[in-house]
Amino acid sequence: MSHPEPVVPPHPAQDITEHVGYRLKRSAAALRGAMDKALRGHGLTVPQYACLELLDERPGLSNADLARGAFVTRQSMNVVLRGLQDAGLIRRPATTEHGRALPAHLTDEGSRRLAGARSAVYAIERRMVEAIPPRRLAALLADLDRMADALGDESGNDG
Amino acid sequence: MSHPEPVVPPHPAQDITEHVGYRLKRSAAALRGAMDKALRGHGLTVPQYACLELLDERPGLSNADLARGAFVTRQSMNVVLRGLQDAGLIRRPATTEHGRALPAHLTDEGSRRLAGARSAVYAIERRMVEAIPPRRLAALLADLDRMADALGDESGNDG
DNA sequence: CCGGGTATGTCAAACTTCTGACATGTCACA
C-alpha cells in the first residue's frame, strides 16, 4: 500500500518551507518581482536588462552566448534581441564573414538606457546584500554556485 | 556624457557573475531545469508538484493560498488546479457555505502520485544539499530568507 | 442597516517562453 522506500528527506525539515529548493524559489521570485517593478520605469524587462548587462561586459556575444548567460533558450533570447534591436538599443550585423554567430553590440542609446536601469537594479542588489551578515557573503555566493554545479547546470535549456 | 552618479556597485565585483542576483538566478534555473526533467517522468509540471506538496502539508488551502505558496498569480494557479482536478489528483467543492474560498484536497490518487514524484525531487534536493558544507546549511537557508524578506517578498504577484 | 475596504474566483487577451524542427556553417579526421 505505502511506498516501499521510506522517502528519506534530504535534511531534517518540519515543513516544506525548510527545504533549500523552496527558499531558493522564494528568493528568486522576490528578486524577479523587485526587478520587474524597478525596470518597468526604465522600459525594460528582466531578460532585456540581463542581455544589455551581458553585452556591456562582453561586447560581441552571439545570440546563443546570451541565451546561455541569461538561462533561457536561444529562441527566447532571439525574441529579446529583436526587441532590443527594434528599440535601437543594440545592433547586429545582418551577415558575418567567418561563422554563423552574429556578434551583438550596444548602441550609444543602449548604453545610456543600461546606465539608468543599472542604478535601479543595483539598489535592489544592495538591499539583498545588506540583509545578510557581511562575513557570510562570500560563502553564500560560493554555495549558490556549488548547488548550481551539483545540478549539472545545463539548466535544461536548449535541446 | 557619462552618468552623473558613478553607479556604486552593491559589493566589489569583477564581473556580473559575482553578483548575488546572478548566482541566485543561476541556481534557481538549475533547480527548475532539474525538477522539470525529473517530474516529466511522473507526468507532473513543477507548479503542479508544488501545488500537491502544499496540499499534502496543509489540506484545504484555497486557490489564492496556493498561488501565494507557489509564487505565482491566482490566475496561473487556477489553471494548474483545473489541470490537477481534471487529472483526478485533487478535488474541490463547487460551492462553499461560509466564504468564497474553495478548499482543495488531495485525492488518494493525488497522494500516490505525489509520493512517487517526491522521491525524485528529494533526490535533487539531496544533490544540492550535499554540495554545500553541512555547517553552512542553516546559514544558507537563513540568508536566502533574509534576502527575500529584504525585497518585500510581495513577489510582485497579483495586483 | 449600509458603506467602504479587502479578499477571492474567474474570464479574456496579450505576452513570454518553451518544444520541435530545419537549414546553414565550421571543424576534425579519415
Place this chain on the structure above:
DNA sequence: TGTGACATGTCAGAAGTTTGACATACCCGG
C-alpha cells in the same frame, strides 16, 4: 576530398504566465 559531429540562427506551433477587469462575499465602522 568528403563525411560526420557539433554549433548557430530561425521558423512555426504549443504551452505557460501575466496583466486587466469584473462579480461575489466577508468584515468593520459609521
